[in-house]
Amino acid sequence: MKRPRIKRLHFMRAFSSSPFTLLWIGQTISQLGDGAYATALAWQVLSLTGSGTAMGLVLTALSIPQVIFLLIGGVVADRVPRRLILFLADISRALMVLLVAVFSYFHWLQFWHLIALSFLFGVASGFFFPAYQAIPPQLVPQDARTSANTLTALSRQLGLLIGPLLGAGAVALAGPTSAFAFDGISFALSACCILAMRLVRQRTPPSPSSFLAQSNQEIRHGTIKRQSTLKKAGGDLYAGLLYVTQIPWIWITIVLFALGNVCLSSPMQVSLPKLVHDTYQVGIWFLGVLGTASACGAMIGSLVIGQFPSPRRRGLIAYLSIALSGLGTIALGWAWLMPPFLERMIAILACLCFGTGIGVFGVIWISLLQERVPIDMQGRVFSIDGLGSFCLLPIGYALVGLLTDRIGPSLTFVCGGLGALILVGIALSVRTIRLLD
Helix, strand or coil: CHHHHHHHCHHHHHHHCHHHHHHHHHHHHHHHHHHHHHHHHHHHHHHHHCCHHHHHHHHHHHHHHHHHHHHHHHHHHCCCCHHHHHHHHHHHHHHHHHHHHHHHHCCCCCHHHHHHHHHHHHHHHHHHHHHHHHCHHHCCCHHHHHHHHHHHHHHHHHHHHHHHHHHHHHHHHHCHHHHHHHHHHHHHHHHHHHHHCCCCCCCCCCCCCHHHHHHHHHHHHCCCCCCCHHHHHHHHHHHHHHHHHCCHHHHHHHHHHHHHHHHHHHHHHHHHHHHHHHHCCCCHHHHHHHHHHHHHHHHHHHHHHHHCCCCCCHHHHHHHHHHHHHHHHHHHHHHHHCCHHHHHHHHHHHHHHHHHHHHHHHHHHHHHHHHHCCCCCHHHHHHHHHHHHHHCHHHHHHHHHHHHHHHCHHHHHHHHHHHHHHHHHHHHCCHHHHCCC
């Protein structure tokens, strides 16, 4: 009874694969735990230090090792079974968070414990991310990969929507300890789901280009000598970088999206609270409304593109979706010129557009990489892509914070949106991106 319905709803097609369904259930539980943990962590840091700067230190401790270990994680994901990497990452994070829950319960918890936890989390994430992005081709057939990416994005957005509510409720009822324990248990349940997975036979990957075949042959036969594990890893990483730099639509998108994150993500994370408070002159409840609108937009975009998995000119659609996000960013900056009621409606619609564009782009981009990149190269390519996405964010946060104080949050949003539109124009001037199917 369920299979015809799944066929009609293409974005659910990946649920026909039992291994993917197990992975999705486990990761959805884990995402809910992460959302609850983030809320409890912010509250716990504030309780321990009373400082906003302290939370910045915690986020920095998380992001630095994540960036450092992404490339290493990509190499490992192409050498070690990805299911094993996911299992070890989840079980290690479960033990870390449960240890913090114990420390919190006995009132032993100190600020440096949270710094250490965030650092170790960053290390685990650096290994987890490439393996997680690269494993769907081992779980679902090729025509269901867009569905798998759509459902993965939906899982992440559910965590952003519901997780913080669960965390706030747990903190209000029983304190941060309960939220930490919930996140630890969620990681353990996710690890159990991964352990229960049985991978299907790997499909034949797309034929690598001649330069990649030559590079791999050199690595295997001694041009890059296999004298040590370090040299082998270096050779693998070199092959991954060589692959990316020889394919224009990949490396151009990685570079442009690194800049695009500065234009789009940085204002949303740094300037939006000040825009709501100072420019819109509305309470914190409206900040929550805008965050929910953005998450809902991302869900809508992911579901829509998941229902129509193989449109023509996917490169064009992907970048036009980023243009939609850029227009939403500009609208957020200009909404204050309208009467109060209209101002708020425009701001909500702008966040919906912002999230929709990000959701469409994310599903198309991951699907293209999974389809076009050889399966034994995907871990490295996803790690390079992740590094490109994250590497400029610390600079972006500092720059946007400075602009927010100097020119105001409204103009900061307008500048960010215009910057995103310029980047879209640059991308669409490249013929291989416009014609990419």
